[in-house]
Amino acid sequence: MSFLDPADWERSLFTGHWVPASSSATSREPATGEKIGEYGVASPADVASSVEAARVPQRAWAAATYDVRAAVLRRAAAAFVAHAEEIAEVFGREAGAARGVAAPQAHIAAEECFEAAALAAMPAGDLLRSRAQRLSFARHVPVGVVGVIAPFNSPILLAIRAIAPALALGNAVVIKPDPRTAVCGGAVFAEVFREAGLPEGLLHVLPGDAEVGAALVAHPHVPVIAFTGSTGGGKAIARAAAERLKRTHLELGGNSALIVLPDADISAAARAGAWASFRHAGQICMAAGRHLVHESVYDDYVSALAEEAAALRVGDPVRTDAEIGPIIDERQRDHIHGLVTASVDAGAELLSGGTYEGLFYRPTVLGRPPLDAPAYAGEVFGPVASVVPFATLEEAADLAADSEYGLALSIFTRDVLAGLDLAERIPAGLVHINDQTINDEPVAPFGGVGDSGNGARHGGHQSNLEAFTEVQWVTMRQAPPAYSW
Structure with a gap:
């Protein structure tokens, strides 16, 4: 049995x-x-x-x-x-x-x-x-x-x-x-x-x-x-x-930003970026929907990310070694494809993917989408990465913060203190420097801000105590006091 x-x-x-x-x-x-x-x-x-x-x-x-x-x-x-x-x-x-x-x-x-x-x-x-x-x-x-x-x-x-x-x-x-x-x-x-x-x-x-x-x-x-x-x-x-x-x-939900600074290891960042956008066919709230890349390394990064996307195998997740399985149902697949198509029509460059067979959607990379393109501006919940260049740290911070969501944030740089300083300017419940956005541990508080949720409500003993108990005040005396008016 x-x-x-x-x-x-x-x-x-x-x-x-x-x-x-x-x-x-x-x-x-x-x-x-x-x-x-x-x-x-x-x-x-x-x-x-x-x-x-x-x-x-x-x-x-x-x-x-x-x-x-x-x-x-x-x-x-x-x-x-x-x-x-x-x-x-x-x-x-x-x-x-x-x-x-x-x-x-x-x-x-x-x-x-x-x-x-x-x-x-x-x-x-x-x-x-x-x-x-x-x-x-x-x-x-x-x-x-x-x-x-x-x-x-x-x-x-x-x-x-x-x-x-x-x-x-x-x-x-x-x-x-x-x-x-x-x-x-x-x-x-x-x-x-x-x-x-x-x-x-x-x-x-x-x-x-x-x-x-x-x-x-x-x-x-x-x-x-x-x-x-x-x-x-x-x-x-x-x-x-x-x-x-x-x-x-x-x-x-989320539309997490992954920021690549000019001193980052581009190959490592692109591989991590592919994981962040395409794991479980992008059907993860922490998935990186927005890749913000310094203009000096933009071409190298977007090329490497597109190569990673093209190399991923899509197929039956149980009976094959495919890294990417199907979208959960036709409604979600059509939603994803509609966002991709509308974004390309708006001016985004289709660098990889953008096609499907049945419920299997190819990992997709969109280059330089307009900031109001739907696959960039909102949550896709599918294997789609939109990549936008920036010129200064101030612009990167503004782009990353310009979202209703605030779940996860990743920053790739060899100067980790500069990365932490940049993170201070971007609302997010989770921050990962030199790592991708999909991270979770039972000992760590988990939650987002803005449209991503009402803060850390899971993970870590303190979060769980606050989540699933009431705090009660109790007093005990040996005998009742003598009250007088």
Whole structure:
């Protein structure tokens, strides 16, 4: 019997155990159209019942000692590692991820679980000074039920970084995976935590459409929503949550800048730039959409980047050694191609790519696009790099800062202090000097500014404590004081 036995999850929802769903849909490989299985589709009514069901075991889970919660997270990490090969295969098939992207997913998830296990043992709060004769302290307490809404592009990492710390800190979790990745982004978590011995009812997996997500946001007993997805979706969630004074952790879109200064190693920068723009077919929020290159090295850089793009193999990510897999669906492919075509029509030079077969889009390099060209000015979420020259550091800073987004920033230079000085002038949640934009570690705070989100909400113990607990002030006296008017 396989770890992800379809007999368990097909046409079912996970509420601590698999239960029949009222409806189902087909999961297919974007690379081949081959059927993966029939996953259960949730409804808003399922959200309501899951949230209420999760509240009961959550109280006992919050009262459990930290070592009990930590042990479950460590066992979950072990389960991810033990089933890494099967998880990578289903991730590659369902998300269209090449082997280099799919293979590390389970191990990255295991790291997140190990960090969460350590988080469970962190100090619970602070001892406070008080003018009165009393013990005064602030402590972190679980929020209750956390709602997690995850996207299709990296459904394991982008969900586990909320699921693991939320559980470690004593909460229950209801996750709504993107229906396009309902198996690798849903059934995987159900089976991992079932194998880890998580008490029943603390994790619910409810694949569904926007109505299911809206029901999760609207539920009065879900005080925290962790959402990773589009900026438009995040803004809609923020508006709905504001009506209920609900906390949101929003990790949204990006159009990250990668700056190449005149003293940079051009070959190394171009290779890193290709990784930043084309990895996972560009379907990563941190992807570098804008390459800003000093005019003295522009020709060398853009030529090297175009060569890198042309050399990448595009194809079935599971059955071949292709570095670039398919776009997730036709709608996204057509969106990408529309942006490329409009940008070329506006004056951008098509230096590589710009074509597709089926859902396979060739890595594309656009030279000298107008600054209002859509593939330069907005998020593409596809394998497209727009390259623009600049003359001065001031111009580079202005170009990089001229975006509604503020997620990742890369600067390539041999003078790292000059690079850091330049970064000071550019709003970004993540800055990498002499490295590309796609970077993430469970011990580091992660988040963007502007239209990229509401700051660091994931990664690092402090971010996770703030994200998934409430701070409560407690005082204790030996006896009540004698109050007089």
